Amino acid sequence: MADKSIDEMSRSFAFTTKLDAIVAWGRKNALWPLPYGTACCGIELMSVMGPRYDLARFGAEVVRFSPRQADLLLVAGTITEKMAPILVRIYEQMLEPKYVLSMGACASSGGFYRAYHVLQGADKVIPVDVYVPGCPPTPEAVLDGIMLLQRMIATNQPRPWRDNWKNPYESNLIQAGSST
């Protein structure tokens, strides 16, 4: 070992890439999800984390309930009007880069609850990257959604919905008592 220079040694296992690509590779394989499970989808999300489907295979087993430590918000379940301001606050507390996956019909569109107390989709208040259909979606569908998100991260896909997002309450897009 001693007769080889450090430079020579490093050359034997080095490879070159773009900085963007290696950062994206790291991000996509180390997503830390915040499971925002509010309803039935939350139970199905337990199956995704559980022994048979095992989200850990995708590098996302570190479940964090603190938004400061998470970079993937899994909105699993109905978001009601009462819950919406809390969801926005949680989203704002997350650090960049951050991604949102909306799991199930309710989180994506309000589902079959066209009702007075249900927000018609989490994307009314926060920017959503991936929508997973189903009521609730099968764990396979959720894994598919996560893999789709990983491809988006790997290719650094532009996310205008994220870039143009404003807090709907501070920018008065949503007012108390109004309905949209």
Place this chain on the structure above:
Amino acid sequence: MNRIDELKNDLDKHFKTNQYRFSHSFGDDVLEIPKEDVIPVLRHLKLNQKFDFLMDVCGADYPNREKRFEVIYHLFASRDGRRLRVKTQLAEGEHVETATKVWKGADWFEREAYDMFGIRFQGHPNLRKILTHHQFQGHPLRKDYEADRQQHCTDVLPIHFDNVGDERGDVLNENLVPLNIGPSHPAMHGTLRVMAELDGETIVRANCEIGYLHRCFEKMAETHPYNQVIPYTDRLNYCSAPMNNVGYCKTVERLLGIEIPPKAQAMRVIISELSRIIDHIISVGTGGVDLGALTAFFHLFTYREKVYTLFERLCGARLTVSMTRIGGMAQDAPDGWFDEVMAFCKEMRAAVDEIDRLFISNKIFIKRTQGVAPVSAAEAISWGYTGPLLRACGVNLDLRKTSPYYGYDGLNFDVPVGTSGDIYDRYLVRIEEMKQSIRIIEQVCKNVPGGDYTVRDKGIVLPEKKDVYGNIEGLMNHFMLVIKGLRPPVGEVYDATEAANGELGFYLVSDGSANPYRLKCRPPCFAIYQSFPSVVKGTMLADAIATVASMNVIAGELDR
């Protein structure tokens, strides 16, 4: 002399009953009284007629009547399984005296009636909104409120403690530490919010805020035909969805006056008991997670997945199955399904024994739960506890025994009962119930009745597809039922089943149209969770977390 006449004779002695109306409809005893007499009569019924449980208080709105609102009290006598419905009418602006003086458990039910209908209860310790958000205007279950008229909420209600009867007011004590837990907190299961004031680590007072998953189930039921309500019931207690299907369909079938075929009954018993097992898996598993024991959760989830596979074989869905229809089941079980259920029972039996060793006899678990936050039997009854939590207090009450349905009386099983009502007993009861459910399933599977899986009444059940496409009569029946809808007779009925968490009741009012006029769901954990602030008073903060977990509060049925 039947029971309603006995009741009339008894009340005649104590009250001026000339304005009272006694009736017996669809198997339920009903008593209609003027609003001034409600509390004296309820007190009398509790003390002298041994109606020890107030199962439900709810409102109903009839805009065309002279007195618009109706308040309905559902009483239950655990001694002989008798039920009585007490009703009173109120005009807008009138109020009725609160029943919290007689039963503590009336508290949240009356708040809900206030929130949904604007019915005022005089003397209620804390008559505030409960399910809708604080910026919500109006009362959504009134018939003149449109189902889809949303009202946005823009901020979160700050920490507050004004629901502890004798300590009203939002003024925080500056010598104590206010602490907010949830709704986004791992121990709060996503949608519960608990506020506590701490002296060191001891809880001086606590408060819970609910409604974060209020999905307007009852309003949705009023705007959908009877069979289309079934998917909504799935999402009440989503940990054991088939039990809600069964409870709802059983209620409608009672109003229709039909009895489902033996095979449908057997299938309903099997899916209900499988659901009881997987519900207790979630309860025990996540209860362990909240106390720091992850292993039991992962291990038990293996078996939950196996039940999902069985459900998938039966109907294609895993969690929200909607397998029942009014009149029976949606379809027959596939070949060999009952054998697969038997094989699962064998595996599950071994798994429950393993959990017994791994979890229930774990020293840390015992220290965290034994003797923690016990509830006495009298307290539990007063709050309206049912199910495993009530049985953990030593009360032997199980609807499968006291008012058997679907042939439970012919099956051999025991009802486990605890002694102290603490958290440890609640888990012991649940573990034992899983074993008993396995016993029930095995008995039913060994002897599945033959025959049809649904009734064949053309006004209730859609004809089979081969008839719809194969002959004109089938096509016509299909068309008529789809266009006209299933129309039960005018009337009302309250029916209850023993769900995994306790008594799951449905109060259904039909006006003869294709949609329910009013459907009130009586969720078991609603009554249980309202006792939380008083149960955890004076305990350590960590014990409060264990208490929430042991109550198995499912937001879907809590908030509906």
